[in-house]
Amino acid sequence: MMRLERGSSRLYAMMLILAVVVLLADQLTKFWAVSTLSDSERIAVIPPLIHFRLLYNAGAAFSIGAGATWVFALAAAxxxxxxxxxxxxxxxxxxxxxxxxxxxxxxxxxxxxxxREPGFARGHVVDFIDYGPFVGNVADIALTCGCAAMLLLSLRGVPLAKTPEEETA
Structure with a gap:
């Protein structure tokens, strides 16, 4: 069983709450996109920079590996x-x-x-935010920003986790 120290449990709860917010924002905006946008439609939001355009992505970034969707399911898990x-x-x-x-x-x-369709562990990710060469979604934005922030924290030397010695002190 996982044991958390008092400070760690507060931070863990904060992490989980933020994860739920990102998850809900992404899924709600994808629901909106699927129910509102048609496959060929392109709606200008901030022309010429950002448009809404519905796509179903079977692969990773740039639709790389579209035939190996199950691999991306395993990687996400x-x-x-x-x-x-x-x-x-x-x-x-x-x-x-x-x-x-x-x-x-x-x-x-x-x-x-x-x-999502076409079936279990083969589902396609809904993308709808078109930024020119890229089309993504809220989760993609969160993942990109999270990776950039992770790099900054690492470069600044901010410790990720308490060492076992710090936990017992």
């Missing part, structure tokens, strides 16, 4: 498990926020892979 395990001894608010954003994006993409 591994990311979720890895984040939940690593976050047991969170040491900072910054890392709790970063891991929350990453967890929310990973869970949302995992849900798409598992439960």
């Amino acid at each position: 591994a990311a979720v498990i890895g984040i939940l395990y690593t976050a047991r001894r969170l040491a900072s608010t910054g890392w709790a926020l970063v891991l929350g954003v990453l967890l929310g994006g990973a869970v949302s993409h995992l849900g798409d892979r598992l439960f």
Whole structure:
């Protein structure tokens, strides 16, 4: 059973709440896109920079690996498990926020892979925010920002987790 120290449990809860917010924002905007946009429609939001355009992505970024959707489902599941395990001894608010954003994006993409058409572990991710050469969604934005923030925290030397010595002190 996972044991969390008092400070860590507060940070863990913060991470989980942020993950749920990202997950809900992503899934609600995807629901909107699927119910509102047609496959060929392109709606200008901030021309010429941002449009809405509905796509179903079977692959990863740039639709790479469209024939290996199950691999991306496994990768998303591994990311979720890895984040939940690593976050047991969170040491900072910054890392709790970063891991929350990453967890929310990973869970949302995992849900798409598992439960969307064409079937279990082969589902396509709904993309609808068109930024020129890229088309993505809220989870993609969260994952990109989370990775950038993770890099910044790492470069600044902010510790991710408490060491076992710090936990017993």
